[in-house]
Amino acid sequence: MPIELLIFAAVANLAPMPSLSERGRHTPFSPFRKLAPLADKAKASGVKVYHLNIGQPDILTPPVAMQQLSARLEPILAYSPAEGNMSLRQKMVDYYARYDVRVTPEEIMVMTGASEALQLSLFACFNPGEEVLVPEPFYANYNGFAHIAQVRIKPLSCQIEAGFALPPVAAFADAIGPRTRGILLCNPNNPTGAVYAPETLGALGTLARQRDLFLIVDEVYREFCYDGATFVSALSLPDLADQVVVIDSVSKRYSACGARIGAVVTRNAALREVLGRYARLRLSPPGLGQWLTEIMLEDDMAYLQEVKAEYNRRRGMVYERLAQMEGVTSYLPGGAFYCFARFPIDDAERFCRWLLEDFSHEGATVMLSPGPGFYATPGRGRDEVRMAFVLDCTHLAHAMDCLEKALEIYPGRQLPLSTSIACSGAE
Amino acid sequence: MPIELLIFAAVANLAPMPSLSERGRHTPFSPFRKLAPLADKAKASGVKVYHLNIGQPDILTPPVAMQQLSARLEPILAYSPAEGNMSLRQKMVDYYARYDVRVTPEEIMVMTGASEALQLSLFACFNPGEEVLVPEPFYANYNGFAHIAQVRIKPLSCQIEAGFALPPVAAFADAIGPRTRGILLCNPNNPTGAVYAPETLGALGTLARQRDLFLIVDEVYREFCYDGATFVSALSLPDLADQVVVIDSVSKRYSACGARIGAVVTRNAALREVLGRYARLRLSPPGLGQWLTEIMLEDDMAYLQEVKAEYNRRRGMVYERLAQMEGVTSYLPGGAFYCFARFPIDDAERFCRWLLEDFSHEGATVMLSPGPGFYATPGRGRDEVRMAFVLDCTHLAHAMDCLEKALEIYPGRQLPLSTSIACSGAE
Numbered sequence A, B: 001m002p003i004e005l006l007i008f009a010a011v012a013n014l015a016p017m018p019s020l021s022e023r024g025r026h027t028p029f030s031p032f033r034k035l036a037p038l039a040d041k042a043k044a045s046g047v048k049v050y051h052l053n054i055g056q057p058d059i060l061t062p063p064v065a066m067q068q069l070s071a072r073l074e075p076i077l078a079y080s081p082a083e084g085n086m087s088l089r090q091k092m093v094d095y096y097a098r099y100d101v102r103v104t105p106e107e108i109m110v111m112t113g114a115s116e117a118l119q120l121s122l123f124a125c126f127n128p129g130e131e132v133l134v135p136e137p138f139y140a141n142y143n144g145f146a147h148i149a150q151v152r153i154k155p156l157s158c159q160i161e162a163g164f165a166l167p168p169v170a171a172f173a174d175a176i177g178p179r180t181r182g183i184l185l186c187n188p189n190n191p192t193g194a195v196y197a198p199e200t201l202g203a204l205g206t207l208a209r210q211r212d213l214f215l216i217v218d219e220v221y222r223e224f225c226y227d228g229a230t231f232v233s234a235l236s237l238p239d240l241a242d243q244v245v246v247i248d249s250v251s252k253r254y255s256a257c258g259a260r261i262g263a264v265v266t267r268n269a270a271l272r273e274v275l276g277r278y279a280r281l282r283l284s285p286p287g288l289g290q291w292l293t294e295i296m297l298e299d300d301m302a303y304l305q306e307v308k309a310e311y312n313r314r315r316g317m318v319y320e321r322l323a324q325m326e327g328v329t330s331y332l333p334g335g336a337f338y339c340f341a342r343f344p345i346d347d348a349e350r351f352c353r354w355l356l357e358d359f360s361h362e363g364a365t366v367m368l369s370p371g372p373g374f375y376a377t378p379g380r381g382r383d384e385v386r387m388a389f390v391l392d393c394t395h396l397a398h399a400m401d402c403l404e405k406a407l408e409i410y411p412g413r414q415l416p417l418s419t420s421i422a423c424s425g426a427e
Helices: A003-012 A022-026 A036-044 A063-072 A086-097 A113-125 A141-149 A169-175 A198-210 A269-281 A287-298 A301-323 A348-357 A393-409 B003-012 B022-026 B036-044 B063-072 B086-097 B113-125 B141-149 B169-175 B198-210 B269-281 B287-298 B301-323 B348-357 B393-409
Strands: A048-051 A108-111 A131-136 A152-157 A180-186 A214-218 A244-249 A262-266 A338-342 A364-367 A384-388 B048-051 B108-111 B131-136 B152-157 B180-186 B214-218 B244-249 B262-266 B338-342 B364-367 B384-388
Touching: A022 B113, A022 B269, A036 A048, A036 A348, A048 A393, A063 A287, A063 B063, A086 A108, A086 A287, A108 A113, A108 A269, A113 A141, A113 A214, A113 A244, A113 A262, A113 A269, A113 B022, A141 A152, A141 B269, A152 A169, A169 A198, A180 A198, A198 A214, A262 A269, A269 B022, A269 B141, A287 B287, A301 A338, A301 A393, A348 A364, A348 A384, A348 A393, A364 A393, B036 B048, B036 B348, B048 B393, B063 B287, B086 B108, B086 B287, B108 B113, B108 B269, B113 B141, B113 B214, B113 B244, B113 B262, B113 B269, B141 B152, B152 B169, B169 B198, B180 B198, B198 B214, B262 B269, B301 B338, B301 B393, B348 B364, B348 B384, B348 B393, B364 B393
Parallel strands: A048 A364, A131 A152, A131 A180, A180 A214, A214 A244, B048 B364, B131 B152, B131 B180, B180 B214, B214 B244
Antiparallel strands: A108 A262, A244 A262, A338 A384, B108 B262, B244 B262, B338 B384
16 A cells, blocks of 8 residues: 555544544543643653642541441442432431531432532433523533533623622523523632622522522532631522522542542422432442441541631631732632632643643642633633642642742733732622 | 312422423433332331342452451542542453453543443443444343433344344344444343353454444453353454443442442543543542452452352252243343243233232242333333342242242233243353
């Protein structure tokens, strides 16, 4: 065969091969991991990389619970009920009661992480082509879950100048179209750290009831509300039994991301019936993770208090350091363990790549999550990044040194039109 | 309000309530658990229920592995890589080598059970409205996975008189239509126990290559092939790198259904890239289950041998007992731990309900899975049931006593046109 044909054959992939699905090829990349190969390269060349890019806490999983796990193992690691072990759901009932949420074990369905909880909720609540209102920036994987469910995310803009507070309820009302069937919030918010006030949630609840919308609230950062703010769960709002769907997870709370234990909590029995069909298809949530979660729930007060205090220290440090960096717009996040800041840069993707490929300060650099992945509106977030406070204060201080230096010398540095301001992230 | 209006309001559910999705309400029930409330009632009334209805083994999860788990726990139960821990995938490479399957760790993607492995494979391989050929009867939850992926199952009939051997390859070829994009097999088969011969698999592989189809093979019962039959994995067929997708799980092999650890194994790099996007959205497979699986893989030969011998004993007993029951059509299954038998009954659903509601023998009854749930063709399987050998021989003997008695006195008893025959389940 002449060389041209050989090349053509190679390029055109003439070997028989079944084609993949269109939907598969259009499934969004998770923006959290696409810079990973660059980080690996940086590490291979001897640079220390401070990972502020992913919400994987450095905090220990409750050590006592891990030690007690072996004593709780049953001799057969069997399928649990599809909706989770009853003993676990009973302990979850007590946990929610701490937040004035009165639910029965039947109203709790254990899921394989908040990811499955949200994915199945989207399937059960919405038809393909229907729409859900989501304030942006939002947790980047919502885009992927919506893609799989063929649900359209209709974004509502939050502003950094307002600490990413929710838009007024009128803006949600105005955004409701003929195909709008729900509102999806994350409270406390990933990626912004904003904590939503009870009145705002209540008003959105009323809107949901009036307009027959589901109000889906991802509350996985519930434990991390600072400055004395009291967390208010959507489940404690009155008269919304059929509207409210709460997404939960133990991943962040107990620094147990690998447990893959989450939950859907809803008083809507018809919704639970449909969720149950999906849940039975995948048979059961992870058994070992369920056993561990039961133990973690038994004696967690001191642990949670300590972890919250630690994140609070980090939050204060990041806030103060960012406030001192010229051209950076930031705010004091009211909850979670993220800050979503505006940098004096041309392009966040380019800056994050540059940090990993072309920059180091005293042998180290930082890995951040570029802003655009957290938006559905094209073009937004281009000069923004998310930082997760998942390093202890010593390492976090080094990471902030790196960041400060990097912003000074980044070739694409450009001051934004608005100057640095600081305001509270809590509404 | 007059009483009529009150009743109307209650019936019409006038309280505002967002409606659920159509797709959710059309998601099939898992046929394995819908008789569960009747079984609970029977137990509450003091009747012992022998569960032959679900593939939840009674065998212990490898006790040594369970004991060693606590020594393997890392202090932070973190997200694993989306495709699973590299150390686990390396051990899986060695495991597959036992079956003459040479794969690299990169060709193995750890999944949350075979359920997720198959669900994501359907998403990645097929577009909505496309079609996959599946010999029936098949594992009932395939219907649900296909529903979620909007993929159509086109069933090909297998016959009990042939021990549910695969139809000739020509039947597969004839069934290929313009939207047909794959073939899905389970080998050894759930629910029939049939084991497919290498030549048959090879011929289907050739067909897949010629017609650009994916050949997806669920091999979770691989360890359980009897009568000296050698299991042949689709991964060991030559020249099918891009076609073959193997679905795996440790649930049955190690009696660890609650671990929720499965895998997709494929040499198709483009497919893995798309599967990786889906996998990253759900972040990671369960961490504790991955650690346990690593330990289980380290020293499993004696365990697997013993478990296989035990299932083999049970298989022989069920076969012999069924052969003695008048009007029952059965066969000796070549693999797995199921038998799919034809009973002299009017309706399998009715019979299974009657067993739980109106029958007991010496204080006990049996729970079976009705046949129709394992078919896509309406009307098929009406006089068939699946039995899982998940009780020890003593209990299994009692269960067979119950079944024999029940078939004698069941009010809907009717002899089928064909009489009892026995033949080998292996092709």
